[in-house]
Amino acid sequence: MKRAERIGIVGGTGMLGSAIIEGLLSSGTVTAKTISVLSRSGQPGFLARHPGLDITTDADRLCENCGTLLLAVPPAAAATLRLPAADHLVLSVMAGVTRDRLSEITGSHRVVRAMSSPAAALGLAYTPWVASDGVTAEDRHRTTALFGAIGLTDALDEEAHLDHFTALTGPVPGFVAFFADAMTAHAETQGIPPEAADWAIRQLFLAAGRMMAEDTLSPAGHVRQMIDYAGTTAAGLQAMEDSPIRGLISEGLAAAAAKAREIG
Known part of the structure; x- marks a missing residue:
């Protein structure tokens, strides 16, 4: 399978990350074979019902195998998070972590900051997002397809508006x-x-x-x-x-x- 088709999810065993994975798999947009999950414990947690998922503790391996990364760890973890992802499309649903900070964490200039919710598991999330200047038209199409698979999605112009959506639509229910x-x-x-x-x-x-x-x-x-x-x-x-x-x-x-x- 081509690297560009694979999605690496950092924090995929947490509440929000696992909900997004559930929604993506239920929609049929991706299959378990296209997803790799980075987990500190190496245990599948809530994702045990999807045995085809690749669970790893190796961040270098995750980045090497996946062309798209989705960061879904708690925002406090951003302080110590470092990923070798300079040529990757990086999506983040970490509350409050800016695009500039995401570029520092990953080395990528193709960064999309978003806000989603656990309703993603039911395909009912609202996921607004803001792209960095380096995000291509193809990246935008992929972002829309992925977030659209877990509910409704919109591309926004103002990054500051995401903090308000963190309050408005992020904490479902x-x-x-x-x-x-x-x-x-x-x-x-x-x-x-x-x-x-x-x-x-x-x-x-x-x-x-x-x-x-x-x-x-x-x-x-x-x-x-x-x-x-x-x-x-x-x-x-x-x-x-x-x-x-x-x-x-x-x-x-x-x-x-x-x-x-x-x-x-």
Whole structure:
């Protein structure tokens, strides 16, 4: 198999790396034979169900055998990470680690910095990315194909926007789970049995997510539609609109984005 066709994943046994591998394999975009995984332990971990994967502890061997690298280790590991990958296409989903820093780590000028999420395992991630000047048209095509296999993807112009997407779409289910938990807790305070509350709110978020994904109406449009209907939901939405909840949500997202910049 040609080196250019192989993908080396650094940190592939971690939560995000293994989720991306699951998504890529499930999509049929790649096969286990085209993937090599760099793992400090040399153990497959969550990937044991894919026996065809090449698991190695040798970074030099990984870079020698693979033309594309995907870095999915925790951002703190960037401080000690060094890879001989000067002529490689390097993709990274490490939060906060800039393109310039990625070039220092790998020696490559063909660098793509991205942000994805564990939803990649289900093909439901949103993966925005920003390319360095050295990334070719062919590299862009390959990047789009790989990230498009695990969900939706967009090429961005502003690298700073990735820190915000780290907060907005990276921590799936994260902030959405927080809101669901608040609703579940409210239901329980009203005497609803915990199991019924949990089941109901899970179904609510499943249905809402699907409706917003498939409907052309924006989230704001859905809110306006419900308020204009002037029913029971309108009373609740209007109370929330009149509260400071929007500002508090914005503060939380800004804090997460600030942490991403600090980590990098």
